[in-house]
Amino acid sequence: MILTRNYKFRLYPNEVQEKKLQNNLAVCRWVYNKFVEHAKNGFVSRNDCNYYLTELKQAESWLYNYHSKMLQAVSTQIDGSQKAIMELSKKGHKTGQLRFCRYSDYRTFTYNQTGYKFEQCGKHRYLHLSKIGHIEIRLHREIPANSKIKQVIVTKSKSRKWFACITLDIQEPLIPKKIFCKCVGIDVGIKSFTYDSDDNHTPNPRNLQKMLKPLARIQRKVSRRKKGSNNRLKAILHMQRVHEKISNKRKDFQHKLSTQYARNNDVVFIERLEKTNMMKNHRLAQSIADASWGSFVQKLEYKCRMLVQVPARNTTIDCSRCGNTVPKSLAVRIHKCNKCGLTSDRDYNASINILQKGLKIFNHDKLPQELRKVTLVENPNGSMKQEEIIQFVG
Ligand SMILES: [Zn+2]
Incomplete structure (x- = not known):
């Protein structure tokens, strides 16, 4: 049986890395708000968002400096929010439109499937994020050996601490206690x-x-x-x-x-x-x-x-x-x-x-x-x- 588990670890970025992380948040928020604007006149699917993203990239070449999967994850997010709104309005709730996100409210970005790696150097453990670098991470519990990392969500808490939420698929033999x-x-x-x-x-x-x-x-x-x-x-x-x-x-x-x-x-x-x-x-x-x-x-x-x-x-x-x-x-x-x-x-x-x-x-x-x-x-x-x-x- 495959279990999905989430582990949350604290990250300790240095000053340069923190700036980069913050920069990534800002870019994701920028893309998010572009999508919100794009979705103003009705539902936009994830594929549409991704097409729009390629267009954006052609117009704004600096977007190539960021991990592409991370930007695509934003379209998944928009897709999810739109569907949630539709669900609610189907059930008869009063719903509004998607809103632009404020600087202080946007605090996560996602690396899905690629772009992350765990490394060890002496006593220290590092999470390597593509286009950001090796960030020190405190693994307060071991990641099971028979597991596969599906995605890494980087979060900034309100008190400006950084965390990595790691989604794992763990192979576990199921022994049902009867x-x-x-x-x-x-x-x-x-x-x-x-x-x-x-x-x-x-x-x-x-x-x-x-x-x-x-x-x-x-x-x-x-x-x-x-x-x-x-x-x-x-x-x-x-x-x-x-x-x-x-x-x-x-x-x-x-x-x-x-x-x-x-x-x-x-x-x-x-x-x-x-x-x-x-x-x-x-x-x-x-x-x-x-x-x-x-x-x-x-x-x-x-x-x-x-x-x-x-x-x-x-x-x-x-x-x-x-x-x-x-x-x-x-x-x-x-x-x-x-x-x-x-x-x-x-x-x-x-x-x-x-x-x-x-x-x-x-x-x-x-x-x-x-x-x-x-x-x-x-x-x-x-x-x-x-x-x-x-x-x-x-
Ligand atoms: Zn009694």
Whole structure:
């Protein structure tokens, strides 16, 4: 089986190389904006874009100084954006036209199939990009030997760091593990980021909340500086660094937690999140955006052997032992059932509900203690729709 993976490595260009990289971005943006102008009167296919590119090259011979595949990748990009817009308008959304891209918004270019090479010189590793040169790269993980590099995407972050995203095709012998033994239900929340049916909970790191004060300070600083001045630029760069730090902390936390769940469990059940509804609560909107459960679920999705999203309806108010409905506001942290007498943490109760609902999707329904004996069998076809391919055996 061939797996496609993306690895992201930090690049350390020297001053000359950084200028060249920046120059490449500028050229790609120039071509992009030419295409946008070209596509003004309706859809332009990728081939049309490429024809137009050859015309452009004849008129502007300096374009030959840049890697041709990189420029062609821009037409792929335009093609994709146009198709995305058409998709949206087909679905009845209100759509506009493609817009010209600002200097500060254009921050990636792509080397597809050719023009890149990895080289080693002593301790240092280099990424060789055609027409740019050998750029020092930190390979914090090894590139698998049985893999083929499909493309390299060079990105500049807002705080002016350079990265290379490498797309790999990895040949991997598929050994399907047929037996699912360990299942877990996860409830996500604001107080505890996750509370699972094994009674483990992880407190919410509140990365944004902790940084609000320094952020406000730096934002004030930016607004006090004169527009267009160097000092304002410096302050903006500082602000971007703070934002990047927050988002890095969030990613780090979510990666560690999701990896832990994926390693220790065969099947993970999680509630299906209705984010747009949740964001309507103005008091909680910031906390919800900060927690960003969506990206957590995304990480679980590609790490877990099997992830099942369960409808979230009534998971917090139903009693996990007897099914009695116990309505409670957000402030009530303890679930107390007056029918069967069950007293537990509110989120723990919810996670067990999620687990039970999830198992019902698999056509069976047992208490969590007995789950360890349960055997579910995966369809050898290995398709992704859980409900269809799993059948209860033991
Ligand atoms: Zn009860």
